[in-house]
Amino acid sequence: MSFLPERPTTRITEHDRDTAVLRVQEGYAEGHLSHEEMDERLHQVLTARTRGELVSALASLPEKPAESTVTIGAAGGRIKRRGAWRVPRTLKVESAFGRVYLDLSRAVVEHPVLDIELRLGTGGATIKVPRDAVVEIEGLRTWWKDSHYQSPRRTRPGGPTIRVSGAMGFGRLRIRHARW
Structure with missing residues (x-):
């Protein structure tokens, strides 16, 4: 979750939110989440205000591999x-x-x-x-x-x-x- 700000109380940006939505959707597509879990986590992401709230929504999802050049x-x-x-x-x-x-x-x-x-x-x-x-x-x-x-x-x-x-x-x- 390197795209997120460092401190858990830091407010997130719309870009952070969009990236988290994409990660939850990818987690569902990769089979890490059921449809119901995806709906719950998307709700968490869309209502999150701080990094800590996003971290809990993305918990248990595997880290996305770093992209190479x-x-x-x-x-x-x-x-x-x-x-x-x-x-x-x-x-x-x-x-x-x-x-x-x-x-x-x-x-x-x-x-x-x-x-x-x-x-x-x-x-x-x-x-x-x-x-x-x-x-x-x-x-x-x-x-x-x-x-x-x-x-x-x-x-x-x-x-x-x-x-x-x-x-x-x-x-x-x-x-x-x-x-x-």
Whole structure:
């Protein structure tokens, strides 16, 4: 339950609640809970205010294994991810030639911080992020064209932080926030 704040009396965020709901649903799908137990625990999670209340709702569920880094690679051609895909905590994207398009706006984002490492030769990258995401691109080096990112005027709190790092040769990074 590493996604939860440290102290049991700490108030939880909506992201903490959403992550706990997902964990209870996964526990049911994996056969660790009966339907009635799932209903009870979902009620606990949805009415919880503190970490301690969430911990009791998630008790007896096995710890979710830590996700490793996922690498998507292509020598040439396009790399494209969109729709309802599960985004790992750390995503490495490697391409010698070709464009990259990552749409995170409808993706399943379970982590409050995502690290995306780009290793691109030629070809640009476009990343579409959720409307409430905070994007950091300071860790990205570009050799030919500068990255294009303009943060939105208004954002809602609670979105994921997306840190983009790595190196790009002869392409440009474009980051857009979803409009809905």
